[in-house]
Amino acid sequence: MNPSVKRSPPRGKGPRVTLRATYRKPWSERLLEGGVHLAAWLCILFVVLILFFLARESGGLVFKDVFQVVGRYWRPISEPPQFGVLPLLAGSLLVTLTATAIAVPLGVGAAIYIGEFAPPQVREILKVSVEFLAAIPSVVIGFLGMIVLAPLVKSLFNLPTGLTALSASLMLAWMAMPTIVSLTEDALRSVPDTLRHGAYALGATRWQTIRRVLLPAAKPGILAATMLGVGRVIGETMAVLMISGNAARIPHSVLEPIRTLTATIAAEMGETVQGSDHYQALFSLGLVLFGITLVVNTIADRLVHRGETS
C-alpha cells in the first residue's frame, strides 16, 4: 500500500537494520488529519463558549442585589421585580430527591434482575423496553402526566390540583430509570468473574453472591449511575414544566405544586425583552444550572474512575 518505504543498508558491522519511512503525506491526508485535530480542540472551546455566552447574556446580574440566590420570592414581573432563587432551587431539589428515592431502588433492582437472573431472550426484550423508555420524548411523558397521572394523584390524595411535586417526581423517576438501570447493569457486569467464582466455590447461592459480593464490589459504579440519574432529573425541562403546577413557592410537602429552575427558564424566556433584568435573571438561572450539573457530573465521573482503578 505504501511503496515509498525504503530499507536503508546496514551500517557498520552490527546487526542493526534501520527502517526508515520516507512516506510523504499527500495534502488531502494532512487536511483530513488537521480537521480531526481541530474538531477535537473545538469541543473544549464549546464548553468555554457556553459558559461565556451564559455569563455575557446574564450581564452580571448574579452579582447585583436584585438577584438573590437565597431570596424567598421569585416575582419577575412585579414592581420592583424580585429574583429570589430559593423557591426554584427548593422545587428542583424536592423533585430531584423524591424522584431519585423512587428511581434508585427500583432501577438497581431491575438491573440486578436483567443482568443476573433473566434468561437470555427475556433479557433482550427487557433491555429493548428500557431503551424505548429512554427514547420517549419528555413532552409526550409530560402530556400523559397532565391528563392521566395528575387526575389520579388529585383524586387519590383528595387535592385541589394533581399538578404537584409528587406527580412530577413520579414521571421524572421513570425518566431517570433507563440511565440508572443500564449503568448499574454495566457496573455489575464489570465485576471480575474471579470474585463471582470465588463466592460460588465457597458454596454461596446466586443471591448471596449478588448481595455480599457483587453489590459491594459494584458500589462505585452504582453511585455513579445514581449521580448521572440525578443529573438527568435536575436538567429535565418539558415534563416538569407541564406537570409540576408552576407555582414558584417554597414547598412544604410533595403534594404541593412547585416550580423548578429549568421550567422557569422554559416558561418565561418567551415573554422577556432582550437585555432586561428578567432576561438576565433567566440566563443567571442557566448559569446556576450549569454549575449544579457540572458538580454532579464531575462527582459521577470521579466515581466511575474510582471503580475502574479498584
Add this chain to the structure above:
Amino acid sequence: MRRQDPLAQERRARLGLLLVTILVIVPVALIVGTVIVKGIGAVDWEFLSTAPRNGLREGGILPAIVGTLVLVAGAVLWSVPFGVATAIYLVEYAPRSQIARWVRLAILNLAGIPSVVYGLFGLGIFVIGLKLGVSILAGTLTLALMNLPVIVTSTAESLKAVPDRFRVASLALGASRWQTVRHIVLPNSLQGILTGIILETSRAAGETAPILFTVAAFYLPRLPRTIYDQVMALPMHLYAISTQVPNIGMDVRYGVALVLLGLVLGVNAIAIAVRSRMRRNRIW
C-alpha cells in the same frame, strides 16, 4: 430466630426483583398503548398532509412533521462530521495525550448540560450573537451541539471495538495512520457508528427545550423556504396544544403524540435492528 433456607431466600429475591422489573417496564407499555388507542382515530391522511387552520383547532400537522424532519436532518448534518472526527482523534490519534483528557472532560460536561441551557446558549450565540435570528440555522446548530457528545461517545465506542491487531497489521503493511483509519478502522466500525447516528436522530426529533427559543414557531401554517425561516415542530406543537390553546379535542392531542412517538420509536427500532444484525455478522 430460625435460619432461613438460602435457596428459598433466593427464590423470593428473584420473584421480588422480577416484580420490580415489571414495575419499571410496564409504564412503557402503558404510555405507548394509551397513545396508540386514543390517538389512532385522529390520524388519517388529511391530518398528516394538511396545514393547521383556525388557530390550530382544525386541519392537520404537516408543517410540524416537515419542520421536525428538517431540524433532525440539519442537526445530523452539523454534528456527524464533527462528532466522528472528534472520536477518531480521541481513539486513533491521541488517546493518552493531555489534550485528549481535556477533550474527554469537555465531552462529559457537554453531555451533562441540561437541554434548556442549550436553548439559552443557542439564543445567546446563534440567534443574538451571530444575528442568525430565530431560524432553522440557529435551531439545528443548537440541536447539533447538544447531540455532539452522543455521537462522539457512540462513535468512540465503535472505534474501540475494532481489535488492535487490525491496526497493527495495517501499519505493519506500511499503511499510514490515516490510511489505517480510512481503510481498516472506519469500515469495520461503520455499523456501530450508524447505530449511534440513528439514535441521535430519534433524540433530536423529540427534543423541545433547545428549539423553544431558537427556531420553533407556535403557529406557522406554511412550509419553510430558506434556512432563515422558523418552523413548527412536533414536540413543540404537542406542548403548545396541550398547555396553551384551550378547546382542542383530546383526540387531536393524542394524534400528535402518536405521530411523534411513532416517529421516535420507529427510528429507535431501526437502530436496534441494525445493532442486532451487526452483532450476528461480526467477523471477529
